[in-house]
Amino acid sequence: MGTAHRPQPRAHCLMRLLILFLLSLPFGAHAADAPVWNAQSVLHAIASTQVQTVQFSEEKFLGVLDTPLLSQGVLTFRPPDGLEKHTTAPQDELMTLQGQALTYTRQGKTYQLDLTEHPEAAAYAVGIRALLTGDIAVLQRSYLLQLSGDAAHWSLQLLPTDPRLLSLIKAISVTGSGGYLHLIEYDQADGDRSVMTLAPESKAPAAP
Secondary structure, X not given: OOOOOOOOXXXXXXXXXXXXXXXXXXOOOOOOOOOOOOHHHHHHXXXXXXXXXXXXEEEEEOOOOOOOEEXXXXXXXXXXXXXXXXXXXXXXXXXXXXXOEEEEEEOOEEEEEEHHHOHHHHHHHHHHHHHHHOOHHHHHHHEEEEEEEEOOEEEEEEEEOOXXXXXXXXXXXXEEXXXXXXXXXXXXXXXXXXXXXXXXXOOOOOOO
């Protein structure tokens, strides 16, 4: 079919899942010695990660619900663009992103989304990958970066400047130490919010 400016309901749902998926990627690396501590040095430390698996616990605050949705599972990042989110509770779900192909499996059904057909989702994925690979130039094309704290305990806020992202994202806040991410907070443009805690696989995060 021809391209459309408005994604179909299923595609839109998958794009929202993609956003939450990418925001929960398992960063983790030993911080490199850097004479200057700034956003670039933080990104460099994050980009130094190797193949890594971490456990997560997540709270999703939705405007239509009175209590948050709780979930947990395992996250894996394989540089340069192999990503996997395996939710183990309350339901088994698997989401993988390889290149420009997103695959989502739940209750025996598999759905696929080609990001090249959805520029807004693709722009988001490029930005998150830039965070993973330490490409500050690409990241700054779509986000305003605000760093606070110090190398031992930092907070990096990403404020979208790309109109395509502003329709989806209000702000992304990540906190960590050195090259490790510990907490990711995601504020959607529609008011919904997600808070995810990450921990090494051998040390699962406490339930939210």
